[in-house]
Amino acid sequence: MAEKILIIDDDEQLADAYKEYLTSLGYRVDCAQELEEAETLLAHFSYSVVITDLRLSKLGFGGLDLVKHIRELSLKTRIIVVTGYGWPELKAEASAHQVDAFVKKPTRLSDLAKTIGSLAGGV
Amino acid sequence: MKPSLLDTLLDPDQLSVCFQPIFLIRGESNRLYCLEALVRGPRGTNFERADIVFDYVRRKRAEAVVDRSCVVAICDAAMDLPPQVRINVNVHAATLGHKPGFVEFFHNQAKRRHLALDRFTIEIVEHAPTCNIPGLTDGITALRELGVRIALDDVGLGQSNYRMMLDCHPEYFKLDAYFVLGLSVDPKRRAVVESVATLASALGSSVVAEGVESSQDLAQLGRMGIELVQANLLCPALSLEQLQARGLVAATEKPQSAQPAGNLTTLQAFELGSPKPFALAARQSS
Numbered sequence: 001m002a003e004k005i006l007i008i009d010d011d012e013q014l015a016d017a018y019k020e021y022l023t024s025l026g027y028r029v030d031c032a033q034e035l036e037e038a039e040t041l042l043a044h045f046s047y048s049v050v051i052t053d054l055r056l057s058k059l060g061f062g063g064l065d066l067v068k069h070i071r072e073l074s075l076k077t078r079i080i081v082v083t084g085y086g087w088p089e090l091k092a093e094a095s096a097h098q099v100d101a102f103v104k105k106p107t108r109l110s111d112l113a114k115t116i117g118s119l120a121g122g123v
Numbered sequence: 124m125k126p127s128l129l130d131t132l133l134d135p136d137q138l139s140v141c142f143q144p145i146f147l148i149r150g151e152s153n154r155l156y157c158l159e160a161l162v163r164g165p166r167g168t169n170f171e172r173a174d175i176v177f178d179y180v181r182r183k184r185a186e187a188v189v190d191r192s193c194v195v196a197i198c199d200a201a202m203d204l205p206p207q208v209r210i211n212v213n214v215h216a217a218t219l220g221h222k223p224g225f226v227e228f229f230h231n232q233a234k235r236r237h238l239a240l241d242r243f244t245i246e247i248v249e250h251a252p253t254c255n256i257p258g259l260t261d262g263i264t265a266l267r268e269l270g271v272r273i274a275l276d277d278v279g280l281g282q283s284n285y286r287m288m289l290d291c292h293p294e295y296f297k298l299d300a301y302f303v304l305g306l307s308v309d310p311k312r313r314a315v316v317e318s319v320a321t322l323a324s325a326l327g328s329s330v331v332a333e334g335v336e337s338s339q340d341l342a343q344l345g346r347m348g349i350e351l352v353q354a355n356l357l358c359p360a361l362s363l364e365q366l367q368a369r370g371l372v373a374a375t376e377k378p379q380s381a382q383p384a385g386n387l388t389t390l391q392a393f394e395l396g397s398p399k400p401f402a403l404a405a406r407q408s409s
Contacts, residue, residue: 012125036182037128044175103275 004028004045005116008038008052008066009082018051021109022116038066047077049116053105054083054090067097073113078119082107128179131165134191135196139163139171142200143360144371145211145331145353148345155371156351157209158245159199161360181251186215191228198232201242203363209242211274216249219232219266220259226266233249241270247291248276256290261292274331278319288326295351296323300334307339313347320347 005027009015012033019029030045032038038052050070070077081094084105091102101115130176131137142158164176180189194212201210218225233240245257245266263273274295275287279302288296298319306312316332323330335354344352358371368370 033127036179039182040175040179041169043178044172045169 002026002028003048004030005049005051006038006041006045006047007031008033008050010034010053018110018112022113025113027116035066037088039069042070046074049078049080049119051080051082051112051116054081054094064097065093067094067099072079073099080112080119082112128170129183129185129189132176132180132185133192135192135199137165138193138196139166140196140200141360141362142204142210142366144358144366145351146357148341148350148352150345153357155208158204158366158372159211159246159353159360160200160213162193162196162213177275187218187221187225188257190214190218191225194229194232198236200363201238202236206239206242207374207387208372209244211244212245213246213248213276216247217251219245219262220255222322226262226269229266229271230269239270239279244272244274244295246274246276246297247287247293249281249287256286257329260290261270273319279315288328292326293328293331295331297331297333297353298349302343303332303340304336305340307337307343313343316344316349317347319402320349 007015007018007022009018009031010115015021015031015033019031022029025031030041030047032041041047042050046067054064055069065080067079070079075098079098080101080103081091081099082103082105083090094102099115100119103112103115127136139162141161141163143161144158145156147154147156161173162176163173164170170176170179177189180186190213194214194375196212204210214225230240233243247263266273272295273291273293274297275291275293276297278288278296279299288314296319298316302312302315302319304312306316320330329351330349331351331353332344332349333353335344335352335356337356341352341354341356358369361369361371363372367374
Protein backbone atom coordinates (compact mmCIF):
# COMPACT_ATOMS: atom_id res chain seq x y z
CA MET A 1 0.00 0.00 0.00
CA ALA A 2 1.47 3.34 -1.06
CA GLU A 3 1.97 5.86 1.69
CA LYS A 4 -0.49 8.70 1.87
CA ILE A 5 0.57 12.33 1.87
CA LEU A 6 -1.44 15.47 2.53
CA ILE A 7 -0.22 18.75 1.02
CA ILE A 8 -1.61 21.91 2.60
CA ASP A 9 -0.82 24.98 0.58
CA ASP A 10 -2.92 27.82 -0.76
CA ASP A 11 -0.61 28.14 -3.75
CA GLU A 12 -2.61 25.92 -6.06
CA GLN A 13 0.04 25.67 -8.78
CA LEU A 14 2.71 24.69 -6.33
CA ALA A 15 0.52 22.12 -4.62
CA ASP A 16 -0.41 20.64 -8.01
CA ALA A 17 3.27 20.41 -8.95
CA TYR A 18 4.08 18.62 -5.67
CA LYS A 19 1.13 16.32 -6.17
CA GLU A 20 2.00 15.40 -9.74
CA TYR A 21 5.60 14.69 -8.87
CA LEU A 22 4.91 12.72 -5.70
CA THR A 23 2.15 10.73 -7.38
CA SER A 24 4.62 9.78 -10.11
CA LEU A 25 6.83 8.38 -7.34
CA GLY A 26 4.01 6.16 -6.14
CA TYR A 27 2.63 8.15 -3.24
CA ARG A 28 -1.10 8.74 -2.82
CA VAL A 29 -1.50 12.48 -2.49
CA ASP A 30 -4.35 14.71 -1.33
CA CYS A 31 -4.27 18.51 -1.35
CA ALA A 32 -6.02 21.06 0.84
CA GLN A 33 -6.06 24.79 0.18
CA GLU A 34 -7.52 25.93 3.46
CA LEU A 35 -7.66 25.15 7.15
CA GLU A 36 -11.12 23.58 7.28
CA GLU A 37 -10.44 21.42 4.25
CA ALA A 38 -7.24 20.16 5.85
CA GLU A 39 -8.90 19.57 9.23
CA THR A 40 -11.69 17.60 7.59
CA LEU A 41 -9.29 15.37 5.66
CA LEU A 42 -7.18 14.81 8.77
CA ALA A 43 -10.30 13.83 10.72
CA HIS A 44 -11.31 11.17 8.20
CA PHE A 45 -8.06 9.82 6.76
CA SER A 46 -4.65 8.79 8.05
CA TYR A 47 -1.60 10.37 6.46
CA SER A 48 1.98 9.21 6.82
CA VAL A 49 3.28 12.65 5.92
CA VAL A 50 1.75 16.12 5.98
CA ILE A 51 3.49 18.86 4.03
CA THR A 52 2.34 22.31 5.03
CA ASP A 53 3.28 25.91 4.59
CA LEU A 54 3.45 27.89 7.81
CA ARG A 55 1.79 30.95 6.40
CA LEU A 56 -1.18 30.41 4.16
CA SER A 57 -1.30 34.12 3.51
CA LYS A 58 -4.24 34.29 1.13
CA LEU A 59 -6.57 32.97 3.77
CA GLY A 60 -4.91 34.70 6.69
CA PHE A 61 -4.25 31.35 8.30
CA GLY A 62 -1.28 30.42 10.43
CA GLY A 63 -0.02 26.94 9.65
CA LEU A 64 1.41 26.58 13.12
CA ASP A 65 -2.10 26.12 14.48
CA LEU A 66 -2.50 23.28 12.07
CA VAL A 67 0.82 21.76 13.13
CA LYS A 68 -0.47 21.70 16.71
CA HIS A 69 -3.74 20.20 15.51
CA ILE A 70 -1.98 17.43 13.57
CA ARG A 71 0.13 16.58 16.60
CA GLU A 72 -3.01 16.34 18.74
CA LEU A 73 -4.49 13.89 16.24
CA SER A 74 -1.41 11.79 15.72
CA LEU A 75 2.11 11.53 16.97
CA LYS A 76 3.00 9.16 14.14
CA THR A 77 2.29 11.53 11.27
CA ARG A 78 5.48 13.12 9.96
CA ILE A 79 5.21 16.86 9.41
CA ILE A 80 7.27 18.72 6.86
CA VAL A 81 7.09 22.49 6.88
CA VAL A 82 7.78 24.16 3.57
CA THR A 83 7.94 27.91 3.86
CA GLY A 84 9.46 31.00 2.38
CA TYR A 85 8.61 33.21 5.34
CA GLY A 86 10.29 34.20 8.55
CA TRP A 87 13.22 31.85 8.39
CA PRO A 88 14.71 30.96 10.93
CA GLU A 89 12.39 32.43 13.56
CA LEU A 90 9.48 30.27 12.52
CA LYS A 91 11.72 27.25 12.38
CA ALA A 92 12.48 27.61 16.07
CA GLU A 93 8.81 28.13 16.86
CA ALA A 94 7.71 25.14 14.83
CA SER A 95 10.40 22.89 16.26
CA ALA A 96 8.76 23.26 19.61
CA HIS A 97 5.72 21.58 18.08
CA GLN A 98 7.65 18.55 16.88
CA VAL A 99 7.90 19.38 13.21
CA ASP A 100 9.96 16.58 11.64
CA ALA A 101 11.62 18.49 8.81
CA PHE A 102 11.91 21.92 7.26
CA VAL A 103 12.24 22.74 3.60
CA LYS A 104 12.79 26.31 2.48
CA LYS A 105 10.88 27.64 -0.52
CA PRO A 106 11.71 27.52 -3.34
CA THR A 107 12.77 23.92 -3.26
CA ARG A 108 13.59 21.29 -5.83
CA LEU A 109 10.97 18.59 -6.08
CA SER A 110 13.68 15.97 -5.84
CA ASP A 111 14.88 17.46 -2.55
CA LEU A 112 11.36 17.41 -1.18
CA ALA A 113 11.02 13.78 -2.24
CA LYS A 114 14.29 12.92 -0.50
CA THR A 115 13.04 14.51 2.70
CA ILE A 116 9.77 12.59 2.46
CA GLY A 117 11.64 9.37 1.75
CA SER A 118 13.87 9.80 4.75
CA LEU A 119 10.89 10.31 7.03
CA ALA A 120 8.41 7.90 5.55
CA GLY A 121 10.87 5.19 4.65
CA GLY A 122 10.14 5.41 0.95
CA VAL A 123 7.11 3.96 -0.86
CA MET B 124 -7.93 29.72 -10.78
CA LYS B 125 -9.58 26.65 -9.34
CA PRO B 126 -12.65 27.47 -7.22
CA SER B 127 -12.46 26.73 -3.51
CA LEU B 128 -14.22 23.66 -2.24
CA LEU B 129 -16.96 25.79 -0.74
CA ASP B 130 -17.52 27.60 -4.02
CA THR B 131 -17.71 24.21 -5.74
CA LEU B 132 -20.40 23.08 -3.30
CA LEU B 133 -22.41 26.18 -4.08
CA ASP B 134 -22.79 24.94 -7.65
CA PRO B 135 -25.65 22.41 -7.44
CA ASP B 136 -24.39 20.75 -10.63
CA GLN B 137 -21.34 19.61 -8.65
CA LEU B 138 -23.57 17.79 -6.17
CA SER B 139 -25.20 14.47 -6.81
CA VAL B 140 -28.44 13.29 -5.27
CA CYS B 141 -29.44 9.75 -4.45
CA PHE B 142 -32.49 8.50 -2.64
CA GLN B 143 -33.02 5.98 0.10
CA PRO B 144 -36.53 4.59 0.48
CA ILE B 145 -38.40 4.62 3.76
CA PHE B 146 -40.83 1.73 3.83
CA LEU B 147 -44.13 1.32 5.61
CA ILE B 148 -44.19 -2.24 6.89
CA ARG B 149 -47.44 -3.73 8.12
CA GLY B 150 -47.33 -7.45 8.72
CA GLU B 151 -46.28 -9.07 5.49
CA SER B 152 -46.97 -5.99 3.37
CA ASN B 153 -44.21 -3.57 2.57
CA ARG B 154 -44.69 -0.41 0.55
CA LEU B 155 -42.68 2.67 -0.31
CA TYR B 156 -43.62 5.48 2.06
CA CYS B 157 -41.21 8.17 0.93
CA LEU B 158 -37.66 8.78 -0.29
CA GLU B 159 -34.94 10.54 1.68
CA ALA B 160 -32.84 12.66 -0.66
CA LEU B 161 -29.16 12.26 0.18
CA VAL B 162 -26.61 14.67 -1.26
CA ARG B 163 -23.07 13.70 -2.16
CA GLY B 164 -20.15 16.04 -2.79
CA PRO B 165 -18.11 16.44 -5.98
CA ARG B 166 -17.64 13.09 -7.75
CA GLY B 167 -14.24 11.45 -7.61
CA THR B 168 -13.05 13.54 -4.67
CA ASN B 169 -12.58 12.80 -0.99
CA PHE B 170 -15.55 15.04 -0.41
CA GLU B 171 -17.97 12.85 -2.34
CA ARG B 172 -18.85 11.05 0.89
CA ALA B 173 -21.69 12.76 2.74
CA ASP B 174 -20.11 12.47 6.18
CA ILE B 175 -16.92 14.13 4.95
CA VAL B 176 -18.46 16.90 2.88
CA PHE B 177 -20.89 17.93 5.62
CA ASP B 178 -18.14 17.76 8.22
CA TYR B 179 -16.30 20.31 6.07
CA VAL B 180 -19.44 22.42 5.67
CA ARG B 181 -19.95 22.55 9.44
CA ARG B 182 -16.31 23.46 10.03
CA LYS B 183 -16.78 26.31 7.54
CA ARG B 184 -20.03 27.25 9.31
CA ALA B 185 -21.53 27.29 5.85
CA GLU B 186 -24.59 25.13 6.55
CA ALA B 187 -27.05 27.81 5.47
CA VAL B 188 -25.60 28.42 2.02
CA VAL B 189 -24.79 24.78 1.28
CA ASP B 190 -28.27 23.69 2.43
CA ARG B 191 -29.65 26.00 -0.25
CA SER B 192 -27.38 24.52 -2.87
CA CYS B 193 -28.58 21.06 -1.79
CA VAL B 194 -32.21 22.16 -2.05
CA VAL B 195 -31.62 23.22 -5.65
CA ALA B 196 -29.94 19.90 -6.50
CA ILE B 197 -32.71 17.93 -4.80
CA CYS B 198 -35.51 19.89 -6.47
CA ASP B 199 -33.84 19.30 -9.84
CA ALA B 200 -33.63 15.57 -9.12
CA ALA B 201 -37.18 15.47 -7.78
CA MET B 202 -38.54 16.63 -11.13
CA ASP B 203 -37.85 13.11 -12.41
CA LEU B 204 -39.84 11.45 -9.63
CA PRO B 205 -43.50 10.56 -10.00
CA PRO B 206 -45.65 13.31 -8.42
CA GLN B 207 -47.12 11.04 -5.75
CA VAL B 208 -43.71 10.20 -4.26
CA ARG B 209 -42.94 12.03 -1.05
CA ILE B 210 -39.42 13.42 -0.55
CA ASN B 211 -37.46 14.04 2.64
CA VAL B 212 -34.87 16.82 2.60
CA ASN B 213 -32.20 17.33 5.28
CA VAL B 214 -31.82 20.88 6.54
CA HIS B 215 -29.65 22.05 9.43
CA ALA B 216 -31.53 23.61 12.32
CA ALA B 217 -29.06 26.47 12.06
CA THR B 218 -30.30 27.16 8.53
CA LEU B 219 -33.88 27.48 9.72
CA GLY B 220 -33.02 29.07 13.04
CA HIS B 221 -30.41 31.64 12.15
CA LYS B 222 -30.82 32.52 8.51
CA PRO B 223 -34.07 34.21 7.57
CA GLY B 224 -35.22 33.59 4.05
CA PHE B 225 -34.69 29.85 3.76
CA VAL B 226 -38.39 29.01 3.72
CA GLU B 227 -39.03 31.54 0.96
CA PHE B 228 -36.04 30.18 -0.96
CA PHE B 229 -37.29 26.60 -0.62
CA HIS B 230 -40.81 27.62 -1.63
CA ASN B 231 -39.52 29.39 -4.73
CA GLN B 232 -37.31 26.50 -5.81
CA ALA B 233 -40.19 24.01 -5.52
CA LYS B 234 -42.67 26.34 -7.18
CA ARG B 235 -40.32 27.00 -10.09
CA ARG B 236 -40.30 23.28 -10.84
CA HIS B 237 -44.01 22.71 -10.15
CA LEU B 238 -43.22 20.50 -7.18
CA ALA B 239 -46.06 20.43 -4.65
CA LEU B 240 -44.76 21.46 -1.27
CA ASP B 241 -46.94 18.97 0.56
CA ARG B 242 -44.77 16.23 -0.95
CA PHE B 243 -41.86 17.35 1.20
CA THR B 244 -40.72 16.53 4.69
CA ILE B 245 -37.89 18.61 6.08
CA GLU B 246 -35.60 16.54 8.27
CA ILE B 247 -34.02 18.81 10.84
CA VAL B 248 -30.43 17.85 11.50
CA GLU B 249 -28.22 19.51 14.06
CA HIS B 250 -24.70 18.95 15.25
CA ALA B 251 -24.35 22.07 17.36
CA PRO B 252 -26.54 23.64 20.01
CA THR B 253 -29.38 25.58 18.47
CA CYS B 254 -29.37 29.00 20.05
CA ASN B 255 -32.09 30.66 18.06
CA ILE B 256 -35.05 28.50 19.00
CA PRO B 257 -37.62 31.24 18.20
CA GLY B 258 -36.14 31.56 14.70
CA LEU B 259 -36.26 27.80 14.29
CA THR B 260 -39.87 27.51 15.40
CA ASP B 261 -40.85 30.43 13.16
CA GLY B 262 -39.25 28.64 10.24
CA ILE B 263 -41.04 25.41 11.09
CA THR B 264 -44.37 27.24 11.36
CA ALA B 265 -43.82 28.82 7.95
CA LEU B 266 -42.97 25.43 6.43
CA ARG B 267 -46.08 23.85 7.94
CA GLU B 268 -48.23 26.63 6.50
CA LEU B 269 -46.90 25.58 3.10
CA GLY B 270 -47.89 21.96 3.74
CA VAL B 271 -44.40 20.71 4.53
CA ARG B 272 -44.02 18.07 7.23
CA ILE B 273 -41.22 18.04 9.81
CA ALA B 274 -38.97 15.20 10.94
CA LEU B 275 -36.40 15.34 13.71
CA ASP B 276 -33.28 13.48 12.60
CA ASP B 277 -30.86 11.47 14.76
CA VAL B 278 -33.29 11.24 17.68
CA GLY B 279 -31.44 10.06 20.75
CA LEU B 280 -28.12 11.61 19.82
CA GLY B 281 -26.58 15.05 20.20
CA GLN B 282 -28.91 17.97 19.84
CA SER B 283 -32.00 15.96 18.89
CA ASN B 284 -33.14 16.04 22.48
CA TYR B 285 -36.36 16.44 24.44
CA ARG B 286 -36.37 20.19 23.98
CA MET B 287 -36.12 19.83 20.21
CA MET B 288 -39.01 17.34 20.32
CA LEU B 289 -41.19 19.88 22.07
CA ASP B 290 -40.03 22.92 20.13
CA CYS B 291 -40.18 21.31 16.69
CA HIS B 292 -43.20 19.10 17.35
CA PRO B 293 -42.16 16.86 14.45
CA GLU B 294 -44.49 14.56 12.58
CA TYR B 295 -41.65 12.03 12.57
CA PHE B 296 -38.93 11.00 15.01
CA LYS B 297 -36.05 9.49 13.08
CA LEU B 298 -34.53 7.09 15.56
CA ASP B 299 -30.81 6.86 15.12
CA ALA B 300 -29.32 3.56 13.99
CA TYR B 301 -27.27 3.35 17.18
CA PHE B 302 -30.40 2.39 19.13
CA VAL B 303 -31.77 0.06 16.47
CA LEU B 304 -28.71 -2.05 15.76
CA GLY B 305 -28.95 -5.25 17.81
CA LEU B 306 -32.34 -4.32 19.22
CA SER B 307 -33.61 -7.90 19.10
CA VAL B 308 -30.90 -9.21 21.41
CA ASP B 309 -30.35 -6.20 23.66
CA PRO B 310 -33.06 -5.52 26.25
CA LYS B 311 -31.53 -2.14 27.08
CA ARG B 312 -31.84 -0.96 23.51
CA ARG B 313 -35.40 -2.27 23.43
CA ALA B 314 -36.16 -0.22 26.53
CA VAL B 315 -34.83 2.95 24.88
CA VAL B 316 -36.71 2.33 21.64
CA GLU B 317 -39.93 1.52 23.48
CA SER B 318 -39.64 4.76 25.45
CA VAL B 319 -39.11 6.77 22.25
CA ALA B 320 -42.08 5.04 20.62
CA THR B 321 -44.27 5.80 23.63
CA LEU B 322 -43.13 9.42 23.71
CA ALA B 323 -43.70 9.82 19.97
CA SER B 324 -47.18 8.38 20.25
CA ALA B 325 -48.03 10.73 23.12
CA LEU B 326 -46.79 13.70 21.07
CA GLY B 327 -48.72 12.62 17.98
CA SER B 328 -45.59 11.69 16.03
CA SER B 329 -44.50 8.57 14.15
CA VAL B 330 -41.15 6.83 14.57
CA VAL B 331 -38.89 6.03 11.62
CA ALA B 332 -36.27 3.43 12.54
CA GLU B 333 -32.95 3.91 10.75
CA GLY B 334 -30.12 1.48 10.25
CA VAL B 335 -31.92 -1.84 10.53
CA GLU B 336 -29.39 -4.51 9.57
CA SER B 337 -31.05 -7.79 10.47
CA SER B 338 -34.40 -9.42 9.93
CA GLN B 339 -34.54 -10.13 13.68
CA ASP B 340 -34.31 -6.40 14.47
CA LEU B 341 -36.88 -5.67 11.76
CA ALA B 342 -39.30 -8.19 13.27
CA GLN B 343 -38.71 -6.73 16.73
CA LEU B 344 -39.56 -3.25 15.49
CA GLY B 345 -42.80 -4.64 14.07
CA ARG B 346 -43.68 -6.15 17.45
CA MET B 347 -43.05 -2.74 19.02
CA GLY B 348 -45.45 -1.07 16.59
CA ILE B 349 -42.78 0.80 14.62
CA GLU B 350 -43.87 0.58 11.01
CA LEU B 351 -41.64 3.05 9.21
CA VAL B 352 -38.20 1.69 8.44
CA GLN B 353 -35.19 3.00 6.52
CA ALA B 354 -32.47 0.44 6.13
CA ASN B 355 -29.79 -0.86 3.83
CA LEU B 356 -31.23 -4.28 4.63
CA LEU B 357 -34.31 -3.31 2.63
CA CYS B 358 -32.77 -0.89 0.13
CA PRO B 359 -29.61 1.23 0.18
CA ALA B 360 -29.40 4.78 -1.16
CA LEU B 361 -29.73 4.57 -4.94
CA SER B 362 -29.75 6.80 -7.94
CA LEU B 363 -33.10 7.54 -9.54
CA GLU B 364 -32.24 5.20 -12.40
CA GLN B 365 -31.48 2.38 -9.96
CA LEU B 366 -34.74 2.99 -8.12
CA GLN B 367 -36.58 2.80 -11.43
CA ALA B 368 -34.71 -0.38 -12.40
CA ARG B 369 -35.81 -1.98 -9.12
CA GLY B 370 -39.40 -0.94 -9.79
CA LEU B 371 -39.53 1.20 -6.64
CA VAL B 372 -40.53 4.30 -8.60
CA ALA B 373 -41.98 4.63 -12.05
CA ALA B 374 -40.23 6.59 -14.78
CA THR B 375 -41.85 9.96 -15.39
CA GLU B 376 -41.65 12.85 -17.80
CA LYS B 377 -40.60 16.32 -16.75
CA PRO B 378 -43.37 18.92 -16.97
CA GLN B 379 -42.89 20.86 -20.18
CA SER B 380 -43.36 24.22 -18.50
CA ALA B 381 -40.91 23.62 -15.69
CA GLN B 382 -38.16 26.20 -15.67
CA PRO B 383 -34.70 24.75 -15.40
CA ALA B 384 -33.14 26.23 -12.33
CA GLY B 385 -29.62 26.45 -13.63
CA ASN B 386 -26.75 26.92 -11.27
CA LEU B 387 -27.12 28.58 -7.94
CA THR B 388 -24.41 31.16 -8.18
CA THR B 389 -22.58 32.26 -5.09
CA LEU B 390 -24.40 35.56 -5.28
CA GLN B 391 -27.81 33.89 -5.51
CA ALA B 392 -26.97 31.67 -2.59
CA PHE B 393 -26.56 34.72 -0.42
CA GLU B 394 -29.27 36.93 -1.83
CA LEU B 395 -31.80 35.96 0.81
CA GLY B 396 -29.89 37.22 3.77
CA SER B 397 -27.08 34.72 4.18
CA PRO B 398 -23.65 35.97 5.06
CA LYS B 399 -20.66 35.63 2.81
CA PRO B 400 -18.90 32.34 3.31
CA PHE B 401 -15.67 32.46 5.24
CA ALA B 402 -13.48 31.72 2.26
CA LEU B 403 -14.91 34.49 0.13
CA ALA B 404 -14.91 37.02 2.91
CA ALA B 405 -11.30 36.27 3.73
CA ARG B 406 -10.24 36.36 0.10
CA GLN B 407 -11.95 39.68 -0.51
CA SER B 408 -10.33 41.24 2.52
CA SER B 409 -6.81 40.07 1.68
